[in-house]
Amino acid sequence: xxxxxxxPRIWTKDFVIIIIxxxxxxxxxxxxxxxxxxxxxxxxxxxxxVGLIVGVFTFSALLIRPFGGHILDKSGRAPVFLTGLxxxxxxxxxxxxxxxxLILVIVRVVQGLGWGLSNTASGTIASDLVPRERxxxxxxxxxxxxxxxxxxGPALGLFLVNHIRFSSLFLICGSLxxxxxxxxxxxxxxxxxxxxKMSQENKVVEKSRMQVVEKRALPASTLLFFIxxxxxxxxxxxxxxxxxxxxxxxxxxxxxxIYAVSLVTTRLFAGRIFDRRGLAIVFIPGTILIIIGLVxxxxxxxxxxxxxxxxxxxxGFGTIQPALQASAINTTPPEKRGMANATFFSSFxxxxxLGAMTFGLVSxxxxxxxxxxxxxxxxxxxxxxxxxxxxxxxxAS
Numbered sequence: 001x002x003x004x005x006x007x008p009r010i011w012t013k014d015f016v017i018i019i020i021x022x023x024x025x026x027x028x029x030x031x032x033x034x035x036x037x038x039x040x041x042x043x044x045x046x047x048x049x050v051g052l053i054v055g056v057f058t059f060s061a062l063l064i065r066p067f068g069g070h071i072l073d074k075s076g077r078a079p080v081f082l083t084g085l086x087x088x089x090x091x092x093x094x095x096x097x098x099x100x101x102l103i104l105v106i107v108r109v110v111q112g113l114g115w116g117l118s119n120t121a122s123g124t125i126a127s128d129l130v131p132r133e134r135x136x137x138x139x140x141x142x143x144x145x146x147x148x149x150x151x152x153g154p155a156l157g158l159f160l161v162n163h164i165r166f167s168s169l170f171l172i173c174g175s176l177x178x179x180x181x182x183x184x185x186x187x188x189x190x191x192x193x194x195x196x197k198m199s200q201e202n203k204v205v206e207k208s209r210m211q212v213v214e215k216r217a218l219p220a221s222t223l224l225f226f227i228x229x230x231x232x233x234x235x236x237x238x239x240x241x242x243x244x245x246x247x248x249x250x251x252x253x254x255x256x257x258i259y260a261v262s263l264v265t266t267r268l269f270a271g272r273i274f275d276r277r278g279l280a281i282v283f284i285p286g287t288i289l290i291i292i293g294l295v296x297x298x299x300x301x302x303x304x305x306x307x308x309x310x311x312x313x314x315x316g317f318g319t320i321q322p323a324l325q326a327s328a329i330n331t332t333p334p335e336k337r338g339m340a341n342a343t344f345f346s347s348f349x350x351x352x353x354l355g356a357m358t359f360g361l362v363s364x365x366x367x368x369x370x371x372x373x374x375x376x377x378x379x380x381x382x383x384x385x386x387x388x389x390x391x392x393x394x395x396a397s
């Protein structure tokens with residue numbers, strides 16, 4: 001008769017607030033994802049600059065994450081989250097006044113700092129608020145907010161730039177992030193685990209050098225890198241690729257909607273499967289689905305290839321991401337949860353950033369289709385690496 005009390009509770013007021021705040025953060029981010037490259041092309045016609053603008057953002061976020069993770073574990077969640085959101089708000093409003101490449105690069109560097117801090121903190125806060133026994137499920141629900149934003153953001157951003165100026169679009173994005181900041185002020189943040197739980201030797205090491213990565217989170221994070229490397233090509237060049245194929249403007253909007261719906265679908269059950277049966281049962285089929293989705297983009301013969309590519313890629317990524325994040329956190333002690341999330345999302349940033357910059361450079365010498373063949377190879381390497389790590393006992397399943 002006490003069965004209900006034995007089931008750890010996920011849905012609390014603070015968990016709902018962090019999900020809603022995350023939705024506004026990601027909606028703002030996703031609105032700029034397909035539109036900023038178009039803005040860059042309006043300033044300069046070079047695809048190399050497109051890759052650079054995406055790359056400096058992700059590398060800026062990458063560099064700040066270790067510091068953010070360190071502060072999260074030492075000083076608490078609120079300072080990092082609120083500071084990151086404030087920087088994001090200011091930088092998004094500043095995009096409206098970025099009329100040259102130099103100014104745009106500077107603003108994107110600052111924006112990356114805000115994104116790195118706020119994104120690392122939000123993932124850590126969500127990890128704090130869900131019980132370990134249901135972490136895969138809980139983080140899956142948390143990820144739904146980002147997925148729903150993906151369904152709304154890109155399509156909304158592309159729709160708006162056809163009716164308003166880019167500067168007005170960036171002001172809207174800044175206002176959405178401001179709403180997230182106001183919501184974040186109402187959250188009751190959990191206290192940081194006391195340092196007395198760490199050994200004296202670990203304290204000496206931590207005082208002598210600041211930790212850059214959480215080693216126990218590296219296996220899952222490395223797999224994520226090879227997966228998100230593929231997204232660099234999708235985020236940066238898929239709009240131009242679809243236009244080159246002669247597809248109507250709504251086709252790329254529909255791609256992101258189908259992709260997001262597929263992500264949402266998997267979030268409803270993939271995390272729960274991970275909690276009960278382990279990583280293998282979700283990572284292997286999820287990666288295969290991603291490879292299929294990328295091959296369809298490489299073979300882009302019609303709009304049907306585009307839409308099925310979106311579906312398979314979305315199903316695969318939606319299955320993999322929360323499971324890898326839960327795996328990274330579950331192998332890390334509570335007092336290192338901030339660094340685990342920093343390591344995990346740094347791999348995310350590094351993958352997207354290197355993908356965008358690499359494809360931006362090689363796009364001068366190869367066609368768009370080749371970008372997605374290379375991306376499919378990267379996803380295949382992730383699958384091979386998983387089996388190597390599993391044989392090395394880095395993963396239990």
